[in-house]
Amino acid sequence: MKSSAPNTPGKRVLLLLPAYNEAAYLPELCRELKANCPGVDVVAVDDGSSDATSAVARENGLKVLRHPFNLGDGAARHTGYIYAMRKGYDFVVQLDADGQHDPADIAALLRPVLDGEADLTIGSRFLKNADYRPTAAKRVGMALFNALASLLTGLRITDSTSGFRAANRKVIEFYSLPEFYPTSYPDADLIILSHAAGLRIREVPVSMRHSRKPLPLHHGMAAFYYVFKMFLSISVTLLRAKPARPEEK
Amino acid sequence: MPIQNIVLGVVFSLGLIIITFELVRRRKLNEEYSWLWMCTGAVLFLLSVFPGLLLRLTRALGLIAPASALFFFGVFFLLLIVLHFSAVISRLTNRQKELAQRIALLERELEAVKEERK
Known part of the structure; x- marks a missing residue:
């Protein structure tokens, strides 16, 4: 098996799992995490x-x-970042607890952050020729917000909805503030906000397994709300004063 | 304007003001949420007592019946009140979220302390 344990002498890494009714899937994920990132x-x-x-x-x-x-998926991640901030962790890797993110990719995701090449990495399922095939409606929605995020940040964003992300201390400090982290769906808007805050963002190819949970872009009113929320959130982000840049460490 | 309209307006607006005041007195309504209701009552009262004011406003708004003007102001104030409540609910939601997060973090701290003592 390929060893992907993050080799981080003297630095503390926290794996952050936002979990909502995941009891059935946690044991399997925990086994994978122990195998890939022991200790x-x-x-x-x-x-x-x-x-x-x-x-x-x-x-x-x-x-x-x-x-x-x-409280919402965003609030769960936010709580995790506050915890990481208080406990003095240097790096956070957030991944979904439903098993759609492969713990074997953690090392690759963390690498640019550990090497100081990026402050925040986002695991993209579309950079690899993965077998991931979203439904048509979801593909349109994702393409729209990826294009918008790319346009507004000048970066190539291919997977703004990915919840597989690695962050350094600068990002932890910014995300743990009370006012910035979105309570629900922290996707394209958070990427745009992070970029505005001066954080260096990079996408990393990861493999993505199919989630058993329907994403908001999948169905009905939630999809409409998602699109509305994202447009509103992005517009107000652009119109607000830029957040103060997290201090260089 | 017929006297019945004036009486109805005065009774209604005074009723609103008295009920609001009474709710505050019984501590069932906080002062900060009473003022918009009081304003609504006061404006309706003024318009009822001085029908000339209402007629002038009706003409200024290009309306025909003074009753329409009264409805217009009623709806306008209700919208203001509802929007105000949405803002209040948002504030409460944010505070509730922060409290819930703090509880989660504190419980974890407590657990860690207990683990250490074992």
Whole structure:
């Protein structure tokens, strides 16, 4: 097996798993994480699950942050970043708890951040010729926001909805502030905001497995809300004063 | 304007002001959420007591019936109140989120302390 344990002497890495009703999928993911990143701290943010997500996470040796009720996928990641900030972690890798992100890719995702080439990396399923085939409606939505994010940042963004990201301390400091991190769907708008804050962003090819969970772009009203929210969020981000640049360390 | 209209307007607007005041007195309504209702009541009261004002406003707005002007102001104030509440709800939602996050972080701290003691 390819070893992808992040080799980070003297630096502390935190794996951040936002989890909402993932009890059934956590044990498998924890095994993969232990195999790929032995000895790395993992925190699960249980976003008010109604199943045994917290208990299962604890049984598997994870640290658990449990929201007393459901706050949203963005809020769960935000809580994780606040935790990383308070505990003095140098790097955070966030991945979805439903198993769509392959822990074998963590090392590749973290590499540019560890080497100081980027502050934030985003795992893109489209840079590799992966077998990932989203539905037509979802493809249109994704293409639209990828194009918008690329246009507004001047970077090549191919997968703005990816929740597989690695961040350094500068990003942790910025994301843990109370006012910036979006409560729901932290996708293209957060990339644009991060770029405006002066963070260096890079996409890294990763393989993506199919999620068992329907994404908002999949269905009905949630899809309309997603498009509305993203346009509004991006417009106000552009119209607000630029956030202060996180300080160079 | 018929006297019935004036009486109705005065009774309605005074009723609104009195009910709002009473809710504040019984601590069922906070002062900061009472002022828009009080304003609505006060404006309706003024328009009822001085029908000339209402007639002038009706003409200025290009309306025919003074009742339409009254409806217009009623709806206008209701919209303001509802928008105000949306803003208040947003603020409460943000605070609630922050509190929930703090609880999650504190519980984790507590757990870590307990683990250390073992």
